[in-house]
Amino acid sequence: MSMDAKTLYELLNKIIDSHQIEEICLLPYQNILPKDQYYPFLLIGSNLGIPLEHLHKIFKQAHGIFMNLYVDRNQGCSNDKLLEYVNNDDKEAIELIKQSTRCLLFLNPDFYTATNARKKLILNNLLDPSEELKFINLIFTFPKHSKNSTIWHHRKWIISNIISRHQSDNKFVIMDLFQLEIPIIQRVVELYPKNYYAWSHRHWIISQLPIDSSHSLSFLDDELLIMEKWVRTNVSDHSGFHHRQLCLIKKSQFYNSTIVNFLGISRDNLLGQPLVSENLSSTKTDQIVLLWFNEIRFTRDLILRYPGHETLWYHLRFLSAIWKWLSFLGHIHLIDSKNIEPYGDGENIVLNLWPDFENDLEFSRYCILINSDVDDEHVTLQKRCAIAYELWISELHGASKNNLDSLISKLVEIAPESNYYLCRKLSFRGRK
Numbered sequence: 362m363s364m365d366a367k368t369l370y371e372l373l374n375k376i377i378d379s380h381q382i383e384e385i386c387l388l389p390y391q392n393i394l395p396k397d398q399y400y401p402f403l404l405i406g407s408n409l410g411i412p413l414e415h416l417h418k419i420f421k422q423a424h425g426i427f428m429n430l431y432v433d434r435n436q437g438c439s440n441d442k443l444l445e446y447v448n449n450d451d452k453e454a455i456e457l458i459k460q461s462t463r464c465l466l467f468l469n470p471d472f473y474t475a476t477n478a479r480k481k482l483i484l485n486n487l488l489d490p491s492e493e494l495k496f497i498n499l500i501f502t503f504p505k506h507s508k509n510s511t512i513w514h515h516r517k518w519i520i521s522n523i524i525s526r527h528q529s530d531n532k533f534v535i536m537d538l539f540q541l542e543i544p545i546i547q548r549v550v551e552l553y554p555k556n557y558y559a560w561s562h563r564h565w566i567i568s569q570l571p572i573d574s575s576h577s578l579s580f581l582d583d584e585l586l587i588m589e590k591w592v593r594t595n596v597s598d599h600s601g602f603h604h605r606q607l608c609l610i611k612k613s614q615f616y617n618s619t620i621v622n623f624l625g626i627s628r629d630n631l632l633g634q635p636l637v638s639e640n641l642s643s644t645k646t647d648q649i650v651l652l653w654f655n656e657i658r659f660t661r662d663l664i665l666r667y668p669g670h671e672t673l674w675y676h677l678r679f680l681s682a683i684w685k686w687l688s689f690l691g692h693i694h695l696i697d698s699k700n701i702e703p704y705g706d707g708e709n710i711v712l713n714l715w716p717d718f719e720n721d722l723e724f725s726r727y728c729i730l731i732n733s734d735v736d737d738e739h740v741t742l743q744k745r746c747a748i749a750y751e752l753w754i755s756e757l758h759g760a761s762k763n764n765l766d767s768l769i770s771k772l773v774e775i776a777p778e779s780n781y782y783l784c785r786k787l788s789f790r791g792r793k
Contacts, residue, residue, distance in 0.1 A: 364401065366418035370426075373419060374460045376402060376409060383407040384502040385467065391415070416468055423464035430458055431478055443478065447485050455487055463496065470500055470512040480515070483522060490519045498545055507549045513558040517565060524569070536576045539566050543584065550600075560600040567607050572614045581612050589659070596667045602676045609656060616645040616652075620690075646692050653683055657716050661724060665712075668732070669742030674750050681754055684716050718758045725751040745775050 376382070376399055384407065391401035391412035403410035411419075431442060446454040459482065462475040482488035497516050501507045520538065527534045543566070549559045567584070570577040588605045595601050613620045657680050664673045687693050711727050714720035728747040732740050752768040 366422040369415050369419050370422040370464065372399065373402065373464060376404060380404065381407055382409050382499060385409045385411065385499060386502070388412045419464060420468045423461045426457055427461035427465060427475065430454055443481055447487065459488065466500060470506045470509040473511050476511060476515040480518060483519065490523050493519050501545070501549050504553050507553045508556055508558060510558055513562055517562060536580060539580060542566055543587070555600065560604060563604055564607055567611055570611060572618055578615050581608055584608050596663060596670045597672050599672050602672060606679055609652065612652060613649055616648045646694065649687065649692050650694065653680065653687065654716065656680055658712050661712050664728065669739035669746065671746055674746040677750065678753055681716065681721060681757065685757060718754065721754050722751060745772065748772050748775065
């Protein structure tokens with residue numbers, strides 16, 4: 362039984378308006394029960410299925426309604442007509458714009474003219490921004506849509522709008538909003554891994570946290586626990602570790618607000634830096650040192666448990682650079698062993714080594730020696746990563762040319778397919 366575009370469009374809006382829909386998906390077929398009141402759509406509980414064969418008709422109908430209402434064909438602009446509806450309190454036209462843009466964004470979230478129209482409705486208090494966030498949550502149930510930049514920018518704009526409205530209000534409103542964002546982002550990155558826009562949005566949420574609020578500190582602690590579970594089960598995910606780094610930096614700023622974003626500091630910036638003494642309480646410096654020391658132990662543990670993952674070693678490089686930078690700030694000092702809890706069962710002493718240059722080398726060489734007699738791909742990759750880390754840390758601490766040359770030669774032998782190390786060897790020996 363064929364249905365025209367207008368009937369399909371109106372039925373879809375009726376279903377969404379009259380039910381609490383939590384998930385929408387596209388179906389390769391239509392509802393097989395013609396007598397169903399929602400035919401050809403499939404509604405099971407709070408889940409709605411839209412048949413693929415009808416997408417074009419629905420989109421064309423929604424597009425026609427929206428463009429006729431929103432765009433002035435003569436002047437080629439949209440502002441005047443929308444403002445006219447607002448000024449004249451034309452509820453019917455405004456409702457049609459809401460419904461048509463909703464359908465358009467369900468099917469094509471990259472339609473930025475539709476998102477702009479909904480922004481103007483929010484600015485004119487004709488659309489609840491909190492409800493708009495729920496609408497975007499529904500769009501994200503389409504796996505492909507969760508990687509759409511336009512809809513993520515729209516979400517960021519809405520949150521910024523809510524923050525500006527409650528700037529002088531109780532901060533709990535903003536913190537509650539941030540708390541609601543994390544489960545949504547977590548679901549999206551699980552639904553569609555390596556989602557750049559979802560992780561960027563999560564980074565932005567962290568950047569908005571005020572560093573003078575105990576609620577922000579509690580939020581960060583929760584986020585670090587979530588990310589600890591995430592990286593344990595996604596040890597090759599650079600995005601997860603990058604976000605964890607941002608959380609650690611933000612938490613450090615609670616103890617010392619002058620600490621900058623270390624992500625902009627290169628290894629060259631660390632070489633030859635003079636010691637800078639800062640007048641901080643011993644409690645605050647202890648908190649900073651313990652924060653990063655525990656992260657180093659956590660990362661070393663992951664490296665031993667999951668050999669051969671470059672992501673873990675790159676995270677350890679980042680931590681080593683932070684450790685050295687903190688030493689320039691005068692923060693690094695030996696802490697009373699009574700304040701340091703043994704990591705795990707405390708049996709593996711290499712996890713509890715204090716992270717200075719010699720102990721970093723000791724950990725690297727331990728990773729090379731352990732299981733060195735096993736012929737396994739992961740063990741070989743672990744050896745290569747460990748030597749590369751030793752080279753990196755040696756350069757960071759200004760090791761001699763002979764030591765560096767020896768490490769580069771080892772890497773050329775163990776990674777003959779890598780032109781990078783071969784070129785480094787040739788260029789290094791070409792130095793005067």
